[in-house]
Amino acid sequence: MKRRDFIGSMAGTAGVLSSGAAPAAAPAPGSAADQRTYQLALLQKMAMPVLQAMAKGQLHKVFPLELSPTWYGGDPRFCYLECFGRLLAGIAPWLALPDDASAEGRLRRQMRDLALQSLAHAVDPASPDYVAWRGGNQTLVDSSYLSNALLRAPDALWKPLSSQTKQRLIAEIQGVRRFEPPYNNWLLFSAMNEVWLYSVGAEGDIVRLGTAIRKVNEWYAGDGWIKDGETFHFDYYNSYVMWPMLLEILEQMVKLKLAVFRDKPDQLLAQTLKRSQRYCELLERLISPDGTYPTMGRSLTYRTAVFQPLALLALRRQLPASLPEGQVRAALHAAHQPIWRNPTNFTPDGFLTLGFAGHNPAIADTYSNNGSMYIASTGLLALGLPPADSYWTAPSLDWTQKKAYANLPFPRDYAVNY
Template sequence: MTMKVDRRALLAGGLAAGALATTAAAAQEQPAAPPLPDGATDRADALALLRRMAEPVLGRMARGRLHAEWTPELSPTWDGRNPGVAYLEAFGRLIDGIAPWLALPDDSSAEGRLRARLRAQALESYTHAVDPKSPDYLLWRGHGQALVDSAYFTSALLRAPDALWKPLDAKTKARIVEEVKGLRRISPPYQNWLLFAAMNEAFLFAIGEDWDPMRVDLTVKKMLEWYVGDGWYGDGARFHFDYYNSYVIHPMLVQILATLAVGKPGFNNLRPAEELARAVKREQRYAEHLERMIAPDGSYAAIGRSLTYRTAVHQPLGHLAWRGQLPDSLPPGQVRAATMAAQRRVFADPSNFNADGFLTIGFARHQPTLGDIYSNAGSMYIASESLIALGLPADHAYWTAPPQPWTMRRAFAGQDFRKDYAVDY
């Protein structure tokens, strides 16, 4: 019997085999990747980014000049809400991300002098934020968006109470409490917004004010119901494949539970310490996913809404590092190298900032069409949440550990890397 030979198939197979051989040979001939920056370089770069974000906002707001000297960019699809929401967004989000760094002790170094100056400006800004007679009084009593950014505003006070809350004068403290309690008028949508209401109540609890435990209790229990597994929460009853687990859910849930675990309120059957331990484990698992999404060149997957929040996606990695709770699977030198590679990749284009030094709407450059209906330049300051690890001092192991290649850098260099399996907690 004779067999009919498909010459085209043979030719295609030969070409494919040849291509694979050529690719393999080329891979062997590629020069080694350049060495990763050390911890001192990484910290210097992170500090430069912090300074670039913070100075235009705090420098003006401390003098009551932010509204007068900055008109925030709005998304081309802006939904028509009062654009004044942008100023609370900018200050609240910025201050939450840099609060751990502001809480570090003073010293005579250049970093220490910068910190002392920005901390003083932050305290002056808090005063302006709640003074109805100030030109920089924020939009507390208008659009419901105020509930969102009030939670970042109060979260910063929980992250750095000695640096940001205790030094405030009694009148400013009373005004903050009044504005925060006034936001109870807003009925939050049945999704991640519940955490904003709960954060404010946790803050009131922490400072000894009257608080509403039911807002906290409901939020924690709903988040437990909305957990979909393997480190991910649904944003409400449905799962959304976006980064709101990074922007809001994991860090805020852990902070709320940590506040309750310390204060030990006895209002119901919630066990804050036990729930905190579980929430941390889930954040750790989610952080493993985030680290694996960082490509060898520092880029990462652009998925879901609010992409213009840029590197805020990596908040859980910095948050766990700052709390001293990175899992063994994520060594400090590896997390630092990966997240700093992402910072450099995203912020390489100068158009991420405008001529006056303010953040623009975009992902890896000025890209206003990526804005959502609620996006404004103030919204972009949530990117400061990626700088939380600066709250660890320069001599901490996070900053002194040798850099290590992250998972995808190893994978695409042909090196062995850790396998990945789902978890059931």
């Protein structure tokens, strides 16, 4: 069976591949073990073609760019940074798991080595895969996903790098300051870069960092939702950017004792966690009994990145008490099925395509390209928990909408005021 076909053909299950060939035997459909095996196979399917190419300095050569039919005209060279940075942000926690002798452990070692080689190419001006750090302001966005990946797995992705590659990365991230962020979610991209620089002992910009934190808190609209700037957008940018980045930036600010004017980062972090937990309660309720979810707002082609906050809080062991681990895991497994079962989500060579539940470029936004699609990997963040973790071993539980439409008891829902 060809690599590009196996996920769609296994009726909701998939095995971990040892070398990109035939899948291993999968556990019983619907079991907790099967749910992890499915996600791991999906991670490998997304990541391996990108990392294998970039580790050899060949991503620019083999990655087939697909731009939105309504492309806004920006320099498409930054699409490769989009692809690599967003992919790494999603797989970083899994790469950070300790080595072992299992098939998964051997796969992880291989992919980690490929990721480290790819990082060296990304900042080497002599490499064919040197990414377009100066190609346009979209670089600000996707440099931050790369910074986010390094924050999520410093021991796996930062410490092993050569001193030359480290210095090049720092210089390129600092150089992205040439692009001024607009007053919307982009402020968090700038802040993510700055807090990462502080985390590795480099010179950061406290003004960029503090401004982003203050403005995003001013934009809190209530009941778990943040406006994107001065305007409320009923879309999934709270998932793609707002809650994950705000949480992780504040966590680093507390750790590094970085001040926010008239506020204390630890208090802001506690408040942000409660608010993001509320958002996750609402997010879980959007998953229908059959795993579909509402197609609303911008950037729907980001697919299951919609569920990044649920996966992130599971990874951090910070799910609210109202969302048991087995319920969240089963809900996310159900939500992956309608999206990823269509084989046209991938090109014949294994790269992601523009679309939603399959190749559908007509729904792409003007700024979208197939490199953008790799943010979908962030829906797999919970793979950073080892197989024996309770998240992966707890019995599967029905999620809220499944209970509701089966006429089973389910919790009422009320707005919160924190």
